[in-house]
Amino acid sequence: MSAMVKTFRARDARSALAAVKAALGPDAVILSTQEVSGGLFRKAEIEVTAALDPAAPARQRVARAPLSTPKPAPVRHGAARYAVPPPPAPDDAPGPSLIAEELIALRGAVENVRSQLKQQALAAPAEDVRFPAPVMELFEHLIARGLDEGLAEDLLRLAAGAHGTQPALMWRAVRELLAERLIPSRAPWMPGPRRAIALIGPTGVGKTTTLAKIAARALMESRLKVALITVDTYRIGAAEQVARYGSMMNVPTRVAHTEKELARALEFSRTADLVLIDTAGRSKPDDIARQAQLLRSAPGVDLYLCLSAATGAREVAAAAARYAPLKPSRLIFTKLDEADGPASLVSALGPVGRPIVCVTDGQRVPEDIHALTANELVGLVAGDLQLGRG
Ligand SMILES: Nc1nc2c(ncn2[C@@H]2O[C@H](COP(=O)(O)OP(=O)(O)OP(=O)(O)O)[C@@H](O)[C@H]2O)c(=O)[nH]1
Ligand SMILES: [Mg+2]
Structure with a gap:
């Protein structure tokens, strides 16, 4: 036996x-x-x-x-x-x-x-998730939206614990629970106190493009004085990419290789309302830590973590966990237009439970960037569920 x-x-x-x-x-x-x-x-x-x-x-x-x-x-x-x-x-x-x-x-x-x-x-094989049939419908809907299975299960159990398993009540509870965790934050292009923001994140998620979108919106909509800095001296052509955006928008752009150069570039940009810092996309923890050290040397620089929603929930969670030690203060989700299941973004909130400043859904600068309300964020994740369709 x-x-x-x-x-x-x-x-x-x-x-x-x-x-x-x-x-x-x-x-x-x-x-x-x-x-x-x-x-x-x-x-x-x-x-x-x-x-x-x-x-x-x-x-x-x-x-x-x-x-x-x-x-x-x-x-x-x-x-x-x-x-x-x-x-x-x-x-x-x-x-x-x-x-x-x-x-x-x-x-x-x-x-x-x-x-x-x-x-x-x-x-031993993992046990299958078992819910009563009407709750299973909610579960499958959340999975189809791209939500991680474990999170969907936890979310539904929590919702059932709060309101019972009547599907309409459960769905309302699901949306409320999501709303408590998907916190929107003021878009970086809105007027406010002077800010220096570095966009960090894995390679190719759209950091530089997002930086250009934010800069353009800050210039056009809020008439802010913008300055660009890049510390991406790793990828060939990265500094030129930022410089090109800078010259198109007629904003000063500086390149910083070292802590000293970054301090000097920030000093040059002291009259700007919004300083945007582009960073190199790295994946190895050592490279991420080195870049973090450079950014931390500059006081008052906020780190906004950019993650692509077009990758699956596991990748989102893994990327967020890699960048969590840098303690980013805000999140940006990119490439929603390519995301099969946008609810994958929820997986970032475990490792980095920070407010979401904006999302991007295309390559156009500056059109494809949006600051979403709490309701819109919940709608993006939960989608539209017609209950009882079988
Ligand atoms: N579909 C889609 N493509 C995007 C979006 N944002 C950026 N891109 C594209 O993604 C590619 C990479 O964008 P970059 O802005 O260079 O990405 P990055 O994170 O700066 O890349 P590295 O600096 O190499 O790490 C480019 O082709 C962009 O046009 C988006 O929201 N949707
Ligand atoms: Mg870049």
């Missing part, structure tokens, strides 16, 4: 262990416990993996049997084997060394069972 391995999550260790006991009984073996981050729609929880191994009682008997065997034998400290303990003490009660040996033997046995069961657990 194969062992039963189950993972339990609860809000604290006591509840998790109670769940283990209720499901597997008092003979369950705890394989691991860890705190798991709750993600976007959950609080942190305790995760306990436990197993019930039908062979375990027999193995324990094997470990105990030699207690009554008269022959002494060496103990293998720390080895994942059953050690043979020395003969029992005259009064037949195990002495301290016997207990220690027994413990070592048991520890070895548990280690054996643990590693076997862990392998089984890894090989």
